Amino acid sequence: QSALAQPASVSGSPGQSITISCTGTSSDVGSSNLVSWYQQHPGKAPKLMIYEVNKRPSGVSNRFSGSKSGNTASLTISGLQAEDEADYYCCSYAGSTTYVLFGGGTKLTVL
């Protein structure tokens, strides 16, 4: 199975909101509520930001929110801050054999 499709890059100014999309198929994103999002700063391990489509782990800012419509999941970051500049990866359950698929990653630049 192919990786989930994400835009290679997005950008926004401080204070603005941005949305990163993650498009899969009816076999993964479209049929699962187990969609998660990860933030990765250079040289660091990924950090879980959203799980089960729209739930935030303890300690994650409420500026981060997730949603899903059909085969596409989305991560929205509101009130952009400089420290949000990072790579973001989506991930979805994809069945008992493949288990999970990751997206190719999106580089967020805060202008």
Next chain:
Amino acid sequence: QVQLQESGPGLVKPSETLSLTCSVSGGSISSYYWSWIRQPPGKGLEWLGYTFYTGSSNYNPSLNSRVTMSVDTSMNQLSLKLSSVTAADTAVYYCAKILQGGASFDIWGQGTMVTVSS
């Protein structure tokens, strides 16, 4: 709070077996499912598989049976073995705890870089 720490050789020769361990602290290794995930330099994340202390495992089909994962409860360690490595296996390797409910990873190790080269 569970913490993870990967360790192992940073250089492996082509055709040999890559072996890594992940030390688990701050929690019971028997309570959770665990995964290995890798990231080639400058590229995205790839799920390698998951394992449970009972021996139950599930691996990424793309690895063509080259991968084996296990849990050592006496040492509180996970292990990853990847056989017949090539340059394409050069990556940062992470161990990660699977969140209850499945298919998301809430705690990660810091990662360990493995280069495949003669």
